[in-house]
Amino acid sequence: MAVPEPTVRETVIRGSNGKTRLCFFGVMAALLIVSAVFSENLCPYDPYLQDLDAALQQPSAAHIFGTDRYGRDMLSRVIVGSRTSIFSTFLLVAIITTFGTAIGVFCGWARGRADNLLMRVSDLCLAFPGLVFALAVAGVLGGGLSNAVIALAMISWPKYARIARSQTLSVRETSYLKAARLAGCSTSRLILKHILPNIAGPILVTATLDVGTMMMELAGLSFLGLGAKPPTAEWGSMMSETRGLLQTVPWAVFAPGIAIFIAVMVFNLLGDAVRDWMDPKMRVKS
Amino acid sequence: MTTPILQVQNLKKIFTRNGQSDFLAVDGVSFDVAPGECVGLIGESGSGKSTVANMIARLLNPTGGQIFLDGEDVTKTDVRAVCRKVQMIFQSPQESFDPRRTLGDGIGESLLTAGEPASETAEEVARLLEAVGLSSDFMCRYPHEVSGGQCQRAAIARALAIEPKLLLCDEATSALDVTVQAEIVSLLSHLMRGHGMACLFICHDIALAQSFCDRILVMYRGKIVEEGLPDEVIQSPKQEYTKMLIDSVL
Numbered sequence: 001m002a003v004p005e006p007t008v009r010e011t012v013i014r015g016s017n018g019k020t021r022l023c024f025f026g027v028m029a030a031l032l033i034v035s036a037v038f039s040e041n042l043c044p045y046d047p048y049l050q051d052l053d054a055a056l057q058q059p060s061a062a063h064i065f066g067t068d069r070y071g072r073d074m075l076s077r078v079i080v081g082s083r084t085s086i087f088s089t090f091l092l093v094a095i096i097t098t099f100g101t102a103i104g105v106f107c108g109w110a111r112g113r114a115d116n117l118l119m120r121v122s123d124l125c126l127a128f129p130g131l132v133f134a135l136a137v138a139g140v141l142g143g144g145l146s147n148a149v150i151a152l153a154m155i156s157w158p159k160y161a162r163i164a165r166s167q168t169l170s171v172r173e174t175s176y177l178k179a180a181r182l183a184g185c186s187t188s189r190l191i192l193k194h195i196l197p198n199i200a201g202p203i204l205v206t207a208t209l210d211v212g213t214m215m216m217e218l219a220g221l222s223f224l225g226l227g228a229k230p231p232t233a234e235w236g237s238m239m240s241e242t243r244g245l246l247q248t249v250p251w252a253v254f255a256p257g258i259a260i261f262i263a264v265m266v267f268n269l270l271g272d273a274v275r276d277w278m279d280p281k282m283r284v285k286s
Numbered sequence: 287m288t289t290p291i292l293q294v295q296n297l298k299k300i301f302t303r304n305g306q307s308d309f310l311a312v313d314g315v316s317f318d319v320a321p322g323e324c325v326g327l328i329g330e331s332g333s334g335k336s337t338v339a340n341m342i343a344r345l346l347n348p349t350g351g352q353i354f355l356d357g358e359d360v361t362k363t364d365v366r367a368v369c370r371k372v373q374m375i376f377q378s379p380q381e382s383f384d385p386r387r388t389l390g391d392g393i394g395e396s397l398l399t400a401g402e403p404a405s406e407t408a409e410e411v412a413r414l415l416e417a418v419g420l421s422s423d424f425m426c427r428y429p430h431e432v433s434g435g436q437c438q439r440a441a442i443a444r445a446l447a448i449e450p451k452l453l454l455c456d457e458a459t460s461a462l463d464v465t466v467q468a469e470i471v472s473l474l475s476h477l478m479r480g481h482g483m484a485c486l487f488i489c490h491d492i493a494l495a496q497s498f499c500d501r502i503l504v505m506y507r508g509k510i511v512e513e514g515l516p517d518e519v520i521q522s523p524k525q526e527y528t529k530m531l532i533d534s535v536l
Contacts, residue, residue, distance in 0.1 A: 175382040176392075178345050179444065183396035184369045197386045 018276040025270040032263055036082040045073035047080040047233050056249050065255035068242055074255040081233035081256060086263065088145055088234075089215040095153045096214075097207045100160025105191060105199070107161065108168025119165070122158035130155050131220060138226040145218075145234070148227040152217055156210070163206060167199035201278045208271030212264030219260055235260050289357055290318035291451050291484045292342065297351035299337050299508075311337045313508035314351070319452065324478065324485040326499030326516070328492060330531065334508040335488045339454045342486070344368050356451060369396070373445035377457035379437035383429040389437070390425030393444045400448060414443040418473060435466035439473065446477060453478070453485045460489065471498050492532055496520055504528050 035042055045063075051071035059066045065074035103122075107115040125133070137151035171177055171194070180194050219236025221227040223243075228234035230241060235256040242252035299312040312334040319325050327335050340346040342353055344365040352361050360368050373396075376382040383392045393414055394407040402410065412422035418439040429437055438458065445453055455474065459467040475498065478485055487499055495502055496516040504512040504519065506527045512519060523529045 175376040175378060176384045178340075178343075178374070179376065179382050179392070179441075180384065180395060181345060181365045182343060182369045182372070182374055183444075184366050184399035185395065186366070186399075189399070193387075194384055198384070 018273065021269075022273040022277045025266060025273050028266045029270050032082065032086060032266060035079065036086045039080045039083045043073075043076035043079050045076045047072060047076040048231055056245070056252070059251050066249070066251040068238075068252050069245065069249075074252060077233040077238060078235070078255050078259045081235045081238055082259065082263070084145065084228055084232060084234040085215060085219065085236070085260075088149055088228075089211055089218055092149045092152055092156070092214050092218065093207050093210050095149070096156040096210075097160055097203065099153070100157035101164040101196075101199075101203055103157065104161040104164025104166075105168050105195060108165040109172065109187070109191065109195070115165075118161070122161050125155050125158045128155065131217065134217070134221060135224070135226065138221055143226050143229060145222075145228045145232075148218055148221040151221070151226075152214060156214070159210075160203060160206065163202055164199055167202060168195055171195050171198050201275060204278065205271045205275040208274055209268055211267035211271075215260060215264055215267075288320055290354075291321045291323075291356055292319040292486070293352075293354035294318070294338070294342065295352045295354070297338065297341060297353065298349045299334070299341060299346065300349045311508055312341070312348075315505070315508070315510055316351075317503055317510060317513065319484045319486060321451070321484055322478070322482050323501065324475075324487055324499045326495035326502040327486060327488045327505060328490055328495050328502060328531070329505035330490060333505040335505055336456050338505075339374065339456050339486060339488055342452075343372050343374050343454055345374075370400070370448055371450055372452045372454060373448070373450040374454040374456060375438070375441050375445050375458040378461050379434055379441050380429045382441050383437065385429055388426050388428055389432070389440045392429075393425075393440060393447055396444070396447045410447070411443075414447055415440065417446065417477070418443045433466075434462050435469060438462060438466075438470050442470070442473065442477065446481065449481060449483075451483060453483050455485060455487045455489075457488055457490075459494065460491075467494070474498075492520060504531065 049072065051067075054063075054067050054071035055069050057063055057067040057071075063073050063075065065078060067073055068077070103118055107118050133155045134148075134151040137154055138148055141147040141150060177190065177194055180190055185193070215235075218227055219234070219239065222234050222236030223240040225240065228237045230237060238256040239253055239260075242249070242256075246253050295316050297312055297315045298310075301309045301311055315334070315338055317325070327338065329335050337346065341348045342355075344360060344363060344367070348361060352359055354360070355368055355371050383389060390408065390411050394411045397407045397410055398404065408425070411425055415422055415424055420436060420439050420443070424432065424436065424440060432440070441458075453474075458474070459470050462470060471494065474485070477483070487495065489495055499516055502514065502516050502519045503510050504525070504527070506525075512523065512525045512528045519528060520532055523532055
């Protein structure tokens with residue numbers, strides 16, 4: 001029997017190749033995460049071992065990214081730094097996504113005074129320049145990576161609350177939600193089965209894209225001395241330590257810079273792929 | 287005399303904004319629907335028809351008046367209290383199903399919330415789909431994978447799942463082309479007779495209301511301005527607005 005010609009819609013959907021992109025960037029992100037988990041086993045040298053005789057060496061076969069002013073191998077420090085940078089970013093994004101979404105869904109569903117109050121609080125957070133507010137909070141709480149995460153979380157949740165609220169307001173007026181209410185669904189079932197899956201797309205995409213942004217902001221706070229403390233290997237603090245050597249020993253700055261660039265790019269492109277994949281209209285049954 | 291399945295008394299709805307009265311959408315509407323009766327609610331867009339239906343289904347709170355369903359005052363209750371007695375079919379079939387869930391999930395949801403075991407739900411959904419002329423394959427399809435007519439049939443199956451006493455059809459055929467409209471109306475008529483359901487059929491197609499409904503109510507600016515048998519209302523309208531409505535269509 002002859003196989004029917006694919007419809008225009010199916011051709012367009014197949015052409016978008018979303019699943020392949022998702023798999024590719026998913027694997028790339030997984031590689032970054034796995035390398036962060038097993039970073040200590042992957043390091044060719046001890047990332048904290050100082051060898052002043054080998055200080056400021058150029059990239060070579062022995063030291064692919066060269067060495068810093070204390071003779072520490074930059075490749076080893078970049079690999080070990082991935083654990084701090086990636087996992088602290090994941091923690092931060094998980095906190096702001098969960099908290100912001102919960103607040104946004106609550107506001108969009110409940111509306112009324114609670115919605116007004118919480119949205120004014122979020123306006124207050126959004127009114128401050130982000131990094132300045134984070135600097136102030138980190139300054140009050142003191143330095144350290146956990147305080148940097150708290151400081152950034154305090155200013156970053158309103159974006160998710162705004163998205164979740166607007167999406168919830170839009171979904172709650174749809175016919176399918178009315179149909180679900182008429183099917184006898186409880187509020188928790190409506191939220192968990194109908195609202196969250198339908199608002200998850202933009203939130204998940206924002207969260208994946210925010211991995212890059214938050215990674216840079218955490219690195220920024222570390223760069224300013226309010227994040228990870230030396231000698232902890234963290235990409236932002238590594239750039240901070242070597243920034244004075246940019247003209248003479250540029251590889252020492254480029255190594256963590258390239259690591260940030262690659263990680264940010266992979267998570268941004270993964271965000272795009274996730275967005276395409278989550279749209280059921282982009283899926284075709286086999 | 288049989289007790290009406292639905293009694294609406296002096297129903298009012300005022301939409302407010304920032305605590306101030308803004309718009310009087312429904313103004314003292316009263317009518318009854320007897321068991322098994324099909325009542326057509328017609329009127330122009332913005333006349334308050336859908337607002338009445340949403341208040342009956344308890345998707346909206348009325349500002350005033352009373353709604354009795356099967357003799358019970360449901361004005362102060364919420365949608366979960368009435369969903370075993372009332373179901374609704376919406377204008378846009380594809381938008382009335384969650385785009386992230388299959389038609390089978392949508393149809394079976396009311397059965398699950400009613401406490402039916404998940405193992406039996408699939409079988410029941412297949413039976414309901416068959417009753418509306420669809421194969422059980424449609425259980426696994428998403429709303430965007432079926433046509434408007436097929437989706438509306440699935441919506442009817444969903445509405446029938448818990449065998450309600452009253453079916454609210456809110457412009458259920460407006461988004462469909464004429465041939466599919468005829469199929470859906472014929473299916474609804476057949477199923478209503480089979481299940482003994484009453485129906486409040488909201489539309490602005492007078493010819494359709496005439497052929498499908500036992501009685502017609504004409505709404506204008508939130509009020510019922512005329513009611514009667516379809517032939518009476520259409521052939522000898524008493525109100526100026528009804529004449530204008532008929533003239534604009536015929």
